[in-house]
Amino acid sequence: MRELTPRQREIVLLIQEAIRNNGIPPTRAEIAGALKFRSVNAAEQHLRALERKGAIELLRGTSRGIRLKDAFREGSLRTMPGLPLVGRVAAGEPILAEEHIEARHRIDLDLFEAPPHFLLRVHGMSMKDAGILDGDLVAVHRTSEIRNRQIIVARLEDEVTVKRYRQEGHRVWLMPANAEFDPIEIDLREQQFTIEGVVVGVVRDSMRSR
Amino acid sequence: MRELTPRQREIVLLIQEAIRNNGIPPTRAEIAGALKFRSVNAAEQHLRALERKGAIELLRGTSRGIRLKDAFREGSLRTMPGLPLVGRVAAGEPILAEEHIEARHRIDLDLFEAPPHFLLRVHGMSMKDAGILDGDLVAVHRTSEIRNRQIIVARLEDEVTVKRYRQEGHRVWLMPANAEFDPIEIDLREQQFTIEGVVVGVVRDSMRSR
DNA sequence: ATACATACTGATAATATATACACATACGGT
DNA sequence: ACCGTATGTGTATATATTATCAGTATGTAT
The missing domain is CATH 1.10.10.10 (Winged helix-like DNA-binding domain superfamily/Winged helix DNA-binding domain)
Incomplete structure (x- = not known):
């Protein structure tokens, strides 16, 4: 053009x-x-x-x-269809495939430090101590540049999981924030896993989720 | 209308x-x-x-x-100035006084079960086990109709606090969700306290708050 | 030198659109 | 019984708006 x-x-x-x-x-x-x-x-x-x-x-x-x-068009927010809300992700499919998008929600992007690209519904209580409960939505910024101790969204054998990241050399741990769960250890030389992004925010519907 | x-x-x-x-x-x-x-x-x-x-x-x-x-108008987002974000509230003043409004944020109201009227910044870790951490924003629906076990925003001797509500007759307990804190007991016949609303959601900027 | 896009004036035809008026039916409240 | 509101049909007209034609002038690329 x-x-x-x-x-x-x-x-x-x-x-x-x-x-x-x-x-x-x-x-x-x-x-x-x-x-x-x-x-x-x-x-x-x-x-x-x-x-x-x-x-x-x-x-x-x-x-x-x-x-x-x-x-x-003016004002990204104004016209944006909204952040896609991703529910369950089927094996082998990209996380943002249309089938996974349950809804779209508009949220001021400046509520978060880094602009989120999508929302993901969290299942389970493995991040409870980080204030992420079952049913919560996490706002995810797509990037592969992540640092230790950040909460990330990763893909591991076709499962999407939210955990705290820790890397030492070729070894990576996905750390839960709940004593009842065990860390997941990954050897980058053997296993492959994909980093979908970093969690930049949490949105909870308090009355629905509990 | x-x-x-x-x-x-x-x-x-x-x-x-x-x-x-x-x-x-x-x-x-x-x-x-x-x-x-x-x-x-x-x-x-x-x-x-x-x-x-x-x-x-x-x-x-x-x-x-x-x-x-x-x-x-659609989205209401489009035109709404956005939900007021209330920070510290000074003694004796209404919670939504202009001086307390730090910012306005636009959020799809249908993210929450009941429409929020404002956002309130939470200080302290007293609701940690309910997934509400220091620095989080809670979305508050203004109402005085509340039920036991709901998380509410109350005003008690000019302090604004977020706690779980429990009432038996004329006695009310404001229950923290953290073993390190003690419940607050109120006798409705003696003390007066105001219910500002019920917490319908939580919004966290993960990277800023930690 | 000539073609082509930009940036206009001015006028007119065709049609898209708002709006007024007359009239009808049904329903709830007084 | 009477009034106001909701929900329409049908016709007519003024005007708001698009769209086209005929020009003018300037700059830029070929």
Whole structure:
């Protein structure tokens, strides 16, 4: 997609503003008015150019039929479908496969230190002492760069698990936060496991989960 | 604001859907078409009724000039300033006083069983075994109707505290979820305390809080 | 030198849309 | 019995809006 010209960016800004303020996109006449065009056709031509460049989509024969394409839409949160909530994950399938997505929830990303990419429902009490209970949702930031003592989401023989990470050389321990559970030891030279991400937050529906 | 009729709710739903799918509100004709009205005026009348009830705002002389009022806007997230985050509460002041509001955070309300009215930062580890750690945010639904064993936010001699509720006759215990803390006993005939609400959820920024 | 995108003015036709008016039925409250 | 609200049908019209045609001027790449 080619770059937008400054004037075209102004038009996009104007459309965003109209949607934010009035809930509806502007008409050609309103665009012309705002930018002091004497001709509505100037607005029309700009819209056509923006459509060619893929910034907007024009619905023909429709009043105010201007649709901002994703990249030009405002406020990530505002338009984002929301973080996918991943439930049980079937063996051999990617964690974010559509089948696993139970719902989507919108949450201010700045509630967390690092932006989460998805939510995962936790089963079992193995992380109880870390304040993660059965049924809780953990907010997960997808990354493979993790440090010791971080709580991570890992994949181990097709099971998804949430544990505290500890590595020494080629040996990795997945540490539960509950005395009733045993650590899982992994030898990186023999076994393979995948790190899906790091837990950046927890969301609990207190009344439902207990 | 009076309740909406089922038919009126359908109209609101339709408007939400149109905005979600097309980015623009529907015309009267589109509403009539979708609901199989033979007359566009049926749609007009519904819109007028919805405007009277405060669900929408109609921009006169404007095509697609339908604006959903906050409470009826989708996601509520989109427009809501967000749940107020309450930090330390000063003695003698209402919990939601402006001075206590550290920030506002937008969260899908349907993440929780009951809609939260505000977030409160928890200090201390007294609810550790209930998975509520120091620095966590609890989502609070303001109500005075609470049942035994629910985790509540109470006010006791100008201190705001989160504890599990237990009542027998005129005696109330505020139970910590941590063996290192003692229950607080209250005699309703002598002491007075205020119930600020019930905890409906927990939100934790894992990386910041530890 | 010529083609092509940008950035407009100005006018007009076609149609999309809002809105008013007349009328009908059903239902709940007074 | 009467009124107001909800839920429609049907017709008509003013106007809001899209869309097209005919130009002008400027810069940039070929």
